[in-house]
Amino acid sequence: MAVEMADVSWTALGVAMARAAEDDRPDPLFHDPLAAAVIAAGGEHAPFAAGQGEADLWQLMRELMGDYVSVRTKYFDDYLLAAGCRQAVLVAAGFDARAFRLDWPADVRVFELDMPQALRFKEQIVERAGVRPRCERVVVPTDLREDWPAALRAAGFDPGTPTAWLAEGLLPYLSVADNDRLIAGITELSAPESQLSVEYLDAEPGQVPELDEVEPQVTEWFRELWKGGVGMAADRWLGQHGWDARIDDPIRLGADYGRAPSPMFAESGAGAPQFVTARLVPAR
Ligand SMILES: C[S@@+](CC[C@H](N)C(=O)[O-])C[C@H]1O[C@@H](n2cnc3c(N)ncnc32)[C@H](O)[C@@H]1O
Numbered sequence: 001m002a003v004e005m006a007d008v009s010w011t012a013l014g015v016a017m018a019r020a021a022e023d024d025r026p027d028p029l030f031h032d033p034l035a036a037a038v039i040a041a042g043g044e045h046a047p048f049a050a051g052q053g054e055a056d057l058w059q060l061m062r063e064l065m066g067d068y069v070s071v072r073t074k075y076f077d078d079y080l081l082a083a084g085c086r087q088a089v090l091v092a093a094g095f096d097a098r099a100f101r102l103d104w105p106a107d108v109r110v111f112e113l114d115m116p117q118a119l120r121f122k123e124q125i126v127e128r129a130g131v132r133p134r135c136e137r138v139v140v141p142t143d144l145r146e147d148w149p150a151a152l153r154a155a156g157f158d159p160g161t162p163t164a165w166l167a168e169g170l171l172p173y174l175s176v177a178d179n180d181r182l183i184a185g186i187t188e189l190s191a192p193e194s195q196l197s198v199e200y201l202d203a204e205p206g207q208v209p210e211l212d213e214v215e216p217q218v219t220e221w222f223r224e225l226w227k228g229g230v231g232m233a234a235d236r237w238l239g240q241h242g243w244d245a246r247i248d249d250p251i252r253l254g255a256d257y258g259r260a261p262s263p264m265f266a267e268s269g270a271g272a273p274q275f276v277t278a279r280l281v282p283a284r
Contacts, residue, residue: 009094009114009115009117009118009121010042011094011169011173011225012094012095012114012118012169013038013039013042013095014065015065015069015094015095015169016032016034016035016038016039016094016095017035017039017062017065018062018065018068018069018070019032019035019069019070019073019097020032020035020036020038020039021062021070022069022070022073023035023036027258029070029071029073029074029257029259030070030073030074030077030101031101032073032097032101033097033100033101033129033131034095034097034100034122034125034126034129034131035095035097037125037128037129038095038122038125041121041124041125041128042121064262065262067254067259067260067262068250068254068262068273070257070259071250071253071254071257071259072168072169072199072250072273072275074253074257075248075250075253075275076166076168076197076199076275077098077102079164079166079195079197079277080098080102080164080166080197081102081103081104083164083195084105085108085161085162085163085164085193085194085195086105086107086108086109086161086162087108087109087111087157087158087161087162087163087164088108088109088110088111088135088163088164088165088166089110089111089113089152089157089163089164089165089166090110090111090112090113090166090168091113091144091165091166091167091170091182091186092113092114092144092167092168092169092170092173093112093113093114093119093122094114094118094122094169095118095122095125096112096168097131098110099112099133099134099135099137100126100131100132100133100134100137101134102134102135103134104134104135107136108135108136109135109136109137109138109156110133110135110136110137110138111138111139111140111152111155111157112137112138112139112140113140113142113144113148113151113152114141114142115141115142115143116141116142119139119141120141122139123139138155138156138157140152140155144170144174144178144182145174145178145181148182148185149185149188149189152189153189157189159188159189159190159191160191161191162190162191162192162193162194162195163189163190163191163194163195164194164195164196164197165186165190165194165195165196165197166196166197166198167182167196167197167198167199168197168198168199169199170198170199171198171199171200171201171229171230172201172225172226172227172228172229173225173226173227174227174228174229175227175228176228176229176230176231178227179228179229179230179231179237180230183237183238183241184241187241187242187243187280190280192280192282192283193279193280194279194280195277195278195279195280196238196243196277196278196279196280197275197276197277197278198234198238198275198276198278199273199274199275199276200229200230200234200247200273200274200275200276201229201273201274202229202233234247234274234276235247235276235278238276238278242280242281243278243279243280243281244278244279244280244281245276245277245278246276246277246278247274247275247276248274248275248276248277249272249274249275250272250273250274250275251272253275
């Protein structure tokens with residue numbers, strides 16, 4: 001399959017690879033029906049693999065990310081199901097297979113937003129894999145730096161229905177200004193009782209010493225993609241936009257799920273990723 005994709009969408013390939021690895025375990029935290037097919041179709045073309053020992057680099061990424069992505073996936077799976085909303089929006093869905101694998105309650109609509117090229121590629125994989133969604137799945141090709149709320153509404157999103165929003169693996173790839181516009185748009189479209197969960201990371205790529213030491217080229221590639229994130233602590237940022245946020249620690253969650261933390265994030269301190277779940281504060 002010929003693959004063309006914006007550079008930033010290749011990051012989705014890395015996490016799909018980690019999900020495929022989880023799927024291979026005898027005691028998986030989840031089954032991902034798309035991940036292996038995504039890797040088979042796109043993996044060898046990833047830009048950071050070009051001209052390198054490709055298998056070595058993928059193996060390295062796998063070692064660095066593996067358990068972390070498994071913990072993150074399980075956490076956000078649990079969040080989406082516990083939210084109990086009839087509408088869910090996967091903001092920057094990438095190759096997320098939740099629409100196909102979660103046990104959604106009846107009548108749930110799941111919207112998937114991402115770059116047009118990434119979603120075109122994904123739809124080919126979905127067709128090839130022959131998987132069927134377990135909800136009403138709506139794909140919304142859009143650039144999140146542009147008027148994505150209009151695209152979402154045009155796709156049938158109902159701003160009067162409580163929504164479970166998810167931004168997993170996204171915020172660092174947008175600038176502070178773009179993230180501010182993103183959260184303003186999300187808030188504007190959120191009915192009372194809506195919820196939001198995000199992955200938050202405030203360390204720049206060069207601040208992850210393990211990665212720098214073993215493969216500076218990967219760090220360099222991420223550095224180019226890094227656009228700034230939200231510019232402050234995630235709970236404060238969400239608080240400013242009307243959300244009451246709770247922070248969860250992937251290291252502790254890893255222990256709960258029986259997974260060791262990734263060596264990249266072994267120390268739960270400054271620069272370690274956090275998972276944040278928030279509720280819209282009711283208007284007075
Ligand atoms: C690390 S991947 C995460 C994908 C998915 N949430 C997951 O965890 O598997 C980042 C995703 O953000 C998307 N993305 C980055 N910038 C974007 C933008 N401006 N508009 C739409 N999607 C964007 C990329 O295409 C990619 O799919």
